Amino acid sequence: MDFWSLSLECFQVFTTYEVLRPRQGIKDWVDVVRFKGGIPKHAFTIWIVNYDRIPMRSMLAAWRLPVSPTCPFCSTYDETRDQLLLSCDYKKDVWREVLLRCQPPSVMFTNWSEFLSWIRxxxxxxxxxLRKLAVQTVVFQFWKQRYNLIHxxxxxxxxxxFYGIEKELRNIISARKLRKHFNYLMAMWLR
Known part of the structure; x- marks a missing residue:
């Protein structure tokens, strides 16, 4: 037996792959981002938001780009993830309608970790x-509205x-109505 045949018998691609690719622990928000029945473009947006890598105006201004750091909707506070998605007055009206259908929290959340805890x-x-689908749809629509306002x-x-969010959620639920966990979601959403 020569050298090459001996070394090929010991070599395993999987072992090399595991050594080269170190694993991180499971993130606490993974169940909110990835789940059966989720929409990929919504999941991608919420994934970027969870890492707080979505390009907010305060971040762009810190990079010395010629951008005002204030929120484009309320023009009161600096635009951050929590401000834009949770505490902006414009967004609170939309959240109020969505939360009525998803059993609202006793105290309104003020930061992203409280928000994730409420979902779970x-x-x-x-x-x-229903909360996961609604949150992903709302965050995606908010980002789309921000882009529309700025550009x-x-x-x-x-x-x-809110009407656009409601219509999109109805379509998502209707398209999956034959799946086991989607049976009564429409009734929960429409109450």
Missing amino acids: SSPSRKLML NQASLPAATV
């Missing part, structure tokens, strides 16, 4: 699934944004 704290799996100088009323 639902009393049933179906309600948790097209067009702002939609909060009621119109």
Whole structure:
């Protein structure tokens, strides 16, 4: 037996792959980002938001780009992830309507970790699934509205944004109505 045949018998691609690719621990938000029935473009947006890598104006201004760091919707506070997605007055009107359908928290969340805890704290799996779908849809629509406002100088009323979110969620649930966990989601959303 020569050298090459002996070394090929000992070599395993999987072992080399595991050595070259170190693993990180499972993140606490992975169940909010990836789940059966989720929409890939919504999951990608929420994944970027969880890492706080979405290019907010305060971040761009810190990089010395010629951008005002204030929120384009309320023009009151610096635009950060928590401010844009959770505490902006424009967004609170939309959140109020969404949270009414997903059992609102007793105290409104002020930061992202409280928000993730609220999603997971639902009393049933179906309600948790509805919260995940709603949150991903809302975050995606908020980001889309921000982009529209900054680049097209067009702002939609909060009621119109909520109508778009509601329509999209109805479509998501209807398309998956034959799946086991999606059976009663439409009734939960429409109450």
